[in-house]
Amino acid sequence: xxxxxxxxxxxxHILLAAAALIIAFPFYWMVxxxxxxxxxxxxFPPTLWPHAPLWSxxxxxxxxxxxxxxxGNSVFVAGTIVVLQVINSxxxxxxxxxxxxxxxxxxxxxxxxxxxxxxxxxxxxxYIILGQLxxxxxxxxxxxxxxxxxxxxxxxxxxxxxxxHDMVEAGMIDGASHFRILWxxxxxxxxxxxxxxxxxxxxxxxxxxFWPMLITKxxxxxxxxxxxxxxxxxxxxxxxxWPLIMAASAFTVAPLLALFLLxxxxxxxxxxxxxxxxxx
Amino acid sequence: xxxxAIAQDFKALLFTLPAMVPLTVFWFAPLVYVIYLxxxxxxxxxxxxxxxxxENYQNxxxxxxxxxxxxxxxxxxLGSVLPVxxxxxxxxxxxxxKFKGGALYRTLMFSPWVTPxxxxxxxxxxxYEPDVGLANNLLRFIGIxxxxxxxxxxxxxxxxxxxxxxxxAGWCMIFYLVAIKNxxxxxxxxxxxxxANGWRKFTNVTLPLISPTTFFLIVVQTIQALQAYDxxxxxxxxxxAGSTRTLLYLYYQSxxxxxxxxxxxSVAITLIVGCVVLSLFSFAVSRRNVxxx
Numbered sequence: 042x043x044x045x046x047x048x049x050x051x052x053x054h055i056l057l058a059a060a061a062l063i064i065a066f067p068f069y070w071m072v073x074x075x076x077x078x079x080x081x082x083x084x085f086p087p088t089l090w091p092h093a094p095l096w097s098x099x100x101x102x103x104x105x106x107x108x109x110x111x112x113g114n115s116v117f118v119a120g121t122i123v124v125l126q127v128i129n130s131x132x133x134x135x136x137x138x139x140x141x142x143x144x145x146x147x148x149x150x151x152x153x154x155x156x157x158x159x160x161x162x163x164x165x166x167x168y169i170i171l172g173q174l175x176x177x178x179x180x181x182x183x184x185x186x187x188x189x190x191x192x193x194x195x196x197x198x199x200x201x202x203x204x205x206h207d208m209v210e211a212g213m214i215d216g217a218s219h220f221r222i223l224w225x226x227x228x229x230x231x232x233x234x235x236x237x238x239x240x241x242x243x244x245x246x247x248x249x250x251f252w253p254m255l256i257t258k259x260x261x262x263x264x265x266x267x268x269x270x271x272x273x274x275x276x277x278x279x280x281x282x283w284p285l286i287m288a289a290s291a292f293t294v295a296p297l298l299a300l301f302l303l304x305x306x307x308x309x310x311x312x313x314x315x316x317x318x319x320x321x
Numbered sequence: 322x323x324x325x326a327i328a329q330d331f332k333a334l335l336f337t338l339p340a341m342v343p344l345t346v347f348w349f350a351p352l353v354y355v356i357y358l359x360x361x362x363x364x365x366x367x368x369x370x371x372x373x374x375x376e377n378y379q380n381x382x383x384x385x386x387x388x389x390x391x392x393x394x395x396x397x398x399l400g401s402v403l404p405v406x407x408x409x410x411x412x413x414x415x416x417x418x419k420f421k422g423g424a425l426y427r428t429l430m431f432s433p434w435v436t437p438x439x440x441x442x443x444x445x446x447x448x449y450e451p452d453v454g455l456a457n458n459l460l461r462f463i464g465i466x467x468x469x470x471x472x473x474x475x476x477x478x479x480x481x482x483x484x485x486x487x488x489x490a491g492w493c494m495i496f497y498l499v500a501i502k503n504x505x506x507x508x509x510x511x512x513x514x515x516x517a518n519g520w521r522k523f524t525n526v527t528l529p530l531i532s533p534t535t536f537f538l539i540v541v542q543t544i545q546a547l548q549a550y551d552x553x554x555x556x557x558x559x560x561x562a563g564s565t566r567t568l569l570y571l572y573y574q575s576x577x578x579x580x581x582x583x584x585x586x587s588v589a590i591t592l593i594v595g596c597v598v599l600s601l602f603s604f605a606v607s608r609r610n611v612x613x614x
Binding site for chain 2: 053056057060061063064065066067068070071074082083084085086087125128129130132133135136137140141142143144145148151152154155156157158159160161162163164165166167169170174185186188189191194219244247248250251255265266267269270273283286287290293294297298300301302305308309312313
């Protein structure tokens with residue numbers, strides 16, 4: 042019996058190690074290939090570690106395209122969207138969970154409809170509307186078109202529903218305004234949900250590719266994913282400069298991996314909240 | 322009394338405006354607009370849109386390219402959802418008992434999910450390089466040689482799917498870890514007393530109890546798969562020979578490459594209907610689950 046358990050533990054560790062290797066290897070490959078010379082990267086069979094690591098590839102790649110600008114755009118746009126979503130999701134969720142008003146049922150249903158419609162399917166009409174509003178190729182367009190998320194509203198509404206309505210009533214009896222109740226009672230009690238909202242939204246928006254790429258043509262407006270992709274196609278000349286492409290991919294991925302390592306508890310806890318939110 | 326009710330309505334509307342205005346402009350209006358466009362013939366440039374009734378739909382449903390894309394979308398859903406859910410569950414089972422280093426594995430498995438799809442797809446396109454790429458070099462060890470991953474219509478979809486599974490399996494794993502933790506240990510012990518071995522315990526106790534999670538993941542991942550774009554755009558752009566052109570990809574090619582806005586819109590409508598049906602189905606099922614509990 043003891044022996045069987047030992048075998049099982051060994052098998053489990055072998056399987057886990059294999060899975061870990063498959064997950065991690067692309068990252069390892071990205072970094073080591075970023076350090077190779079153009080000759081070595083095409084060498085057969087490939088080397089696991091570069092003969093003479095060429096750290097200057099990172100600096101070369103960084104200057105080969107306006108990556109600082111791309112990353113700055115991504116951080117600015119994603120950061121602004123996070124702030125806006127915290128505000129409008131908080132207010133909307135408050136109205137839906139702790140206020141009485143006539144259109145409540147209609148608005149709840151509307152949010153539900155928004156939840157079901159796939160965002161990518163309405164990119165074409167949204168593009169035309171954005172064009173009519175003269176917001177194509179602007180930060181305003183990038184930010185406003187993403188400044189509301191049905192998922193965020195659901196997430197916060199779910200958290201607010203857990204807060205007893207008595208606390209809100211007590212606040213009203215004390216003469217506090219709705220804003221005050223939201224700000225001093227509800228938000229402090231549901232901070233973990235807001236942390237999840239902020240992190241998930243930031244990651245999503247920083248990585249966002251398809252929609253920002255559609256609505257920005259000017260390279261100076263591009264977010265990092267679209268910028269990296271144009272570098273891959275043009276600057277990298279489709280594979281002629283693979284070490285630089287790998288270096289650029291590495292400094293695109295690195296900030297997110299760092300953010301994830303620092304906040305993994307919150308990000309992973311999002312699973313509990315997401316599962317709750319999706320149950321409506 | 323009536324006045325205070327109106328005041329109450331007004332205050333509440335004020336709270337909903339910051340979300341409802343952008344929601345209306347960027348979700349509901351486009352939704353209505355795309356339905357309208359699907360009945361029009363329009364090329365983007367012409368100021369005049371011509372009403373053509375159901376012609377776009379008729380054209381679409383008699384177009385072999387539509388059925389080919391539909392087939393590829395279904396293959397993409399099956400080929401990404403099933404492996405992602407199965408691998409996610411397997412990883413979660415391996416990690417469900419606490420042991421030293423378990424948290425490290427968990428972090429590692431989840432990490433691809435936070436990285437930009439574009440960046441990691443670029444890395445994978447280098448891994449798929451036919452001559453010196455990592456994939457073919459590993460396959461050479463077992464005697465397989467010369468797969469042209471992204472240029473061979475028989476392999477391109479598999480190549481795109483592998484990246485998709487690599488990126489999402491860890492995300493599913495986390496959901497399963499939570500679900501497995503919530504399985505009451507008494508039930509597992511009872512099964513053990515009845516003489517059930519590890520596998521029987523898994524199939525008879527754990528698997529049924531975590532089925533709501535499985536269902537949730539299948540629905541969410543299917544909706545994700547229907548909307549997959551980034552990895553296809555970087556790796557294959559719908560090619561070679563249309564072998565990775567999903568419905569979503571067809572939609573954007575007919576809109577932004579061929580400027581057939583009407584027909585593109587009718588593709589969008591089929592996608593929307595598919596997702597709405599899936600969501601409604603999942604609401605109905607999860608409501609029933611709650612009822613049983």
